[in-house]
Amino acid sequence: xxxxxxxxxxxxxxxxxxxxxxxxxxxxxxxxxxxxxxxxxxxxxxxxxxxxxxxxxxxxxxxxxxxxxxxxxxxxxxxxxxxxxxxxxxxxxxxxxxxxxxxxxxxxxxxxxxxxxxxxxxx
Numbered sequence: 070x071x072x073x074x075x076x077x078x079x080x081x082x083x084x085x086x087x088x089x090x091x092x093x094x095x096x097x098x099x100x101x102x103x104x105x106x107x108x109x110x111x112x113x114x115x116x117x118x119x120x121x122x123x124x125x126x127x128x129x130x131x132x133x134x135x136x137x138x139x140x141x142x143x144x145x146x147x148x149x150x151x152x153x154x155x156x157x158x159x160x161x162x163x164x165x166x167x168x169x170x171x172x173x174x175x176x177x178x179x180x181x182x183x184x185x186x187x188x189x190x191x192x
Contacts, residue, residue, distance in 0.1 A: 093164035095171040098156045099178050107131060107150050113179045114146030114155060120180070121173050142167055144174065 104110050107130065114133030115125050123135035123144055133146045142161030149156060157174045159167040 091162065092160050093162065093167050094158065094160045095164065095168040096156065096158045097171055097175045098154045099175050101148075101150070101153050101155060102179065104179060105150070107148055110148035110150060110155060111146070114148065117174050117177045117179070118144060118146065120177060121170065123170075137161070137170070140166060142170065144170060146174065146178070 101110060104113060111128055111131065111133050115128060115135075118133055118135035119125050122138065124138050126134040126136060128134065131148050131150075135144045136142060137144075140161060140163070142159060142163075144157070144159045147156040147158070155178060157171050157178070159171040159174075161167045
């Protein structure tokens with residue numbers, strides 16, 4: 070009981086100190102088409118983020134990460150090889166901006182430049 074009260078008090082303090090801000094998220098996915106291995110998928114994700122003007126951050130074993138160079142927005146391309154898809158997510162304050170960028174990344178996935186023509190099929 071004491072631990073639960075301490076945790077609730079800590080959460081209340083953090084909530085009071087945190088600035089009010091909303092985060093909007095957008096997500097879509099695309100079939101990988103001819104991409105059949107994890108490294109190639111993550112590399113395609115990095116290239117697509119970069120070609121859409123995003124700053125590429127560290128990559129993980131199964132995801133490429135990028136951020137908008139001016140706006141406070143974060144994007145990720147998660148590769149799910151065993152399902153043959155890549156999941157593209159974005160988060161930021163402006164849902165219109167985030168949704169537009171997620172669509173651009175989906176449309177350009179697997180190409181060297183932004184836009185449609187990846188060969189994969191968005192869902």
